[in-house]
Amino acid sequence: MSEDLHLFDQHIDRTRSNSIKWKKYQGRDILPMWVADSDFKVPDAISGALHRHVDHGIFGYGSAPASLTELIVERMAERYHWHIKPEWIVYLPGLVSGLNLAVRACTDSHEGVITPAPIYPKFVTAAKFAQRPLTLSPVKLQHERWLTDLEATEVPDDSKLMLFCNPLNPGGTVYTRSELNTLHRFAKKHDLIVCSDEVHCDLILDEEAHHIPFASLDEDAAQRSITLIAPSKTFNIAGLGAAMAIIPSFELRRRFNRVRAGIVPDMNVLAYTAAEAAYRDCQPWLTQQLNYLRQHRDRLMKEINAMPGLKLHPIEATYLAWIDASELPVENPHAFFEAAGVGFSPGADFGHPGFIRMNFACTTDTLTLAIDRMRHAIESIG
Template identity: 40%
Template sequence: MSFNFDERVERYHTDSEKWLKYRDQDIIPLWVADTDFRVAPSIQQALQARVAHGVFGYAHDQGALANVTADWVSKQYHWTIDPDWVVPLSGIKPFFSLLQQCLLSTEQRSICHTPIYPPFTQSAISSGREQRHIPYPIFDQTNLLHSPLPALSHQDRLFLLCNPHNPGGRSHRRQELEQLAAYATEYNLWVCSDETHADLLLEPGLSHTPFAALSTECEQRSITLLSAAKAFNLAGLGCAVAIIPNLELRTTLRQAIALRMPVPNCLGVTATLAAWREGADWLNAQRDYLRANRDHLAAHLTTLPALRLITPEAGFLAWMDVSALGKSDPHKWFEHHGLGFTDGAPYGDPQAMRFNFGCSRTLLDLALSRLTQAVNAA
């Protein structure tokens, strides 16, 4: 079956955060992390059948999500899990604050690399916990642990890992994860690994390794976060999972989640089940399309040496260093030239932009021609 990712799906008349931000301006929305692609037909059919039923009470999937998650991680990452380890979530972002409040006393800290997807750092602030930042060598991605990991104290208790990395798009190699595992053992850290972009690995020959899958010891100190939201474009449907092998930790977190987070959206559960049961062909086709978009973007940027691009190994987000343009507010400057990127400032680098290329090739080409005009006029 073939799928049409070239179709321009008009999104202004829906509630699209991405498109409505620039509704009355000639600015191409290339920011928040959803794609412009219509979902897989199997997902749309499952949702239509669920909507036709017409009753939308609290969802309890009776273990379906756990079983489907176990099948998915086994097929995709060769990781065998017990479905009992799976805890459904209504989203990943709110879980970060909850996790830090549950696992850390007010004197204890979490640790993460920066630049990073902002909720990693914002959640520490909102949960009233300290955080230690390790500079991530985003423009020298030969090794996650290229910059040495600092010595820690007994206050450092929780490592927040993003794999594949957002915004760098690197898929961390087994050897790097093994070094991180040794570090976690040395300092007895919990490791929360956000692997929500794992199904969008674009680089031929690479495969995703969940941190937890390294060893039983890693499983026992880990929380793995997954969802179909990025890979299947379901971000508005509120459904994700945490895989928590350690029974005591799982019991604590399950109770906190039940009290403090909404249950997953019933349509999100339906869509996630359809994605992980029947969406693999669509996902493969989408990966081919995104890989071609990524390569097209990277080839174009070789003509613009003022911009330094990281070609992502995974996902549909590309990180660009634009400091050579010498703009005090590059995000505004690009908007003025009709390009609505994600501002790098909340990620930890105000001279970087994040370019969402999860769009039709036609729109990408329009964005690239505006980019050339802007940079040449700088």
């Protein structure tokens, strides 16, 4: 392991830190590799900024610093060639609240929502909580990449919103410009608003892939879009509650904020502090993290695909491996591996019980132990 990656090999005991990831299996010898937060210590720049705020000693009401808004505008332009305006940004205490607000802002009670499947479960529950009709758009394997099959999607006449995910969770696909243009044509044909969850946009592992925001395609795409981003996954600050919706359309932004008013607050003052430090000072840390995750991704591709009954297709982004265990001769792959001491996200939560989702944003030692336990469990079947 190269010297600059040593930081990510540090074992930090999270069992006493009120971590839901680690509390789930507290007192049991099961490695938690499920919920999408990493086991990596946050960059010193974020910790330092938070310490300075804490040392100030007062935590009253706050609002979005102009400097943070400027950083986001600059970041979108420099990294993704998307030129946004400051007034388009709506600050949120979490990305999931953005999904739920989008459903309520973009649809009336009789109007429908379309979402890929399998997908992050909060997409489905956002429609169900709002009691909106839900149509699933099948995600299929195409040339070793998981893609939403829009041609196979039957769109009810009253559909108004497409919940989209790029990079895709699960599956890790980074959509190309051509693929996004196909989505745009689909949205125009059916007059859909597209709410695009792009929370993993900074976690691109395939060095040939490039994240393209859906809203950056052209003016029509922008005006029918809500883009959700956050520093939470990238810099492991999910617990602080920092997220943003970028909404170019004045009317759509007005509807979004009207639904939100009095119910969903802005980010808290510590979240603003952490987000600003992350976006301003932590690119070197992110570069190192990506190199570390690429090593884990490459190792998993080799190790998982050598295990009978398992298949892992290339992961272009995220730190989440979507493992096909449908050929494993067990009734419940999640329960099988949990009994072997490895706790994954069950594929059933995503609508595919024959799969498991593995979080590999952990130390190399943890990954090695997880692989060993998986291999021994499979060998025990024979």
